[in-house]
Amino acid sequence: MSTNSTVLVTGCSSGFGLETVRFFLEKGWRVIATMRTPREDLLPRSDRLRLLPLDVTDADSIRHCIEAAGPIDALVNNAGVGLLAPLEGIALANAREVFETNTLGTIAMTQAVLPQFRERRAGVIVNVTSSVTLKSLPLLSVYTASKAAVNAFTESLALELAPFDVRVRLVLPGRSPTTSFGDNARRLMGDSVPEAYANFKDRVFAALRDVATPVTHTQDVAKAVWHAVTDPAAPMRMPAGADALALAHSQALP
Numbered sequence: 414m415s416t417n418s419t420v421l422v423t424g425c426s427s428g429f430g431l432e433t434v435r436f437f438l439e440k441g442w443r444v445i446a447t448m449r450t451p452r453e454d455l456l457p458r459s460d461r462l463r464l465l466p467l468d469v470t471d472a473d474s475i476r477h478c479i480e481a482a483g484p485i486d487a488l489v490n491n492a493g494v495g496l497l498a499p500l501e502g503i504a505l506a507n508a509r510e511v512f513e514t515n516t517l518g519t520i521a522m523t524q525a526v527l528p529q530f531r532e533r534r535a536g537v538i539v540n541v542t543s544s545v546t547l548k549s550l551p552l553l554s555v556y557t558a559s560k561a562a563v564n565a566f567t568e569s570l571a572l573e574l575a576p577f578d579v580r581v582r583l584v585l586p587g588r589s590p591t592t593s594f595g596d597n598a599r600r601l602m603g604d605s606v607p608e609a610y611a612n613f614k615d616r617v618f619a620a621l622r623d624v625a626t627p628v629t630h631t632q633d634v635a636k637a638v639w640h641a642v643t644d645p646a647a648p649m650r651m652p653a654g655a656d657a658l659a660l661a662h663s664q665a666l667p
């Protein structure tokens with residue numbers, strides 16, 4: 414990997430994706446920032462930056478994007494949606510949307526870049542999952558399942574791609590209240606809280622608003638993605654953010 418390398422990042426209209434694009438641009442890389450609705454005003458102008466439309470749940474959109482992108486050296490599967498609600502209140506259509514985006518979107522994007530990576534015997538794929546897969550939290554059953562599936566997918570895929578010198582890695586961010594994640598998650602949550610869970614839900618939401626506990630910053634995730642892409646010795650799972658690192662550390666202790 415060199416400063417002439419190209420990274421394609423999904424879900425760049427806000428949060429971790431937007432920060433990751435800024436980070437790679439500052440490091441001198443060529444960057445393809447993809448968004449469902451591309452916006453020119455979010456990023457600094459650069460002849461090393463291209464914006465392309467991409468919806469990771471739409472096969473035609475993926476095909477057009479990969480064709481327009483041309484050869485790339487790294488793919489960051491960052492696009493994702495959250496869903497914080499008791500399972501009893503979750504419409505199956507919304508659970509399906511979470512898996513379509515977080516899990517199948519990641520799988521489809523990976524399939525789309527693999528032929529060129531395998532032929533060149535080079536390339537890195539970084540999948541952004543979550544520290545909730547390290548320690549379970551309530552009201553996140555569907556979301557956690559969608560991300561745990563990506564962990565398992567990635568760790569198996571890494572074994573079959575190693576003979577082709579293609580690397581696959583995971584970045585596991587902790588909770589980051591400053592991105593648009595919460596607002597986007599609320600759209601899928603709708604009125605999905607049955608009365609029996611109302612008090613419990615209020616307690617969980619109050620705990621999530623606690624600003625005294627450590628959180629993850631967008632820069633933490635951008636740096637972890639950078640490390641995963643550029644360092645062949647980077648571990649398979651890279652927690653990102655103070656809370657995620659503390660969690661991973663506590664689990665590593667005997």
Ligand SMILES: NC(=O)c1ccc[n+]([C@@H]2O[C@H](COP(=O)([O-])OP(=O)(O)OC[C@H]3O[C@@H](n4cnc5c(N)ncnc54)[C@H](OP(=O)(O)O)[C@@H]3O)[C@@H](O)[C@H]2O)c1
Pocket residue numbers: 423424425426427428429430448449450467468469470491492493494495514518541542543544585586587588589590592593594595597
């Ligand atoms: N924030 C957290 O607490 C947290 C913690 C751990 C992991 N994560 C994970 O980190 C990743 C980034 O989250 P974030 O916190 O940066 O949230 P965010 O600000 O909501 O960003 C998510 C991005 O994904 C995009 N997206 C959603 N559905 C898409 C689709 N079908 N096709 C393409 N793009 C799509 C959104 O674009 P639109 O603007 O078009 O909706 C947005 O740009 C996600 O995978 C999330 O699960 C977040």
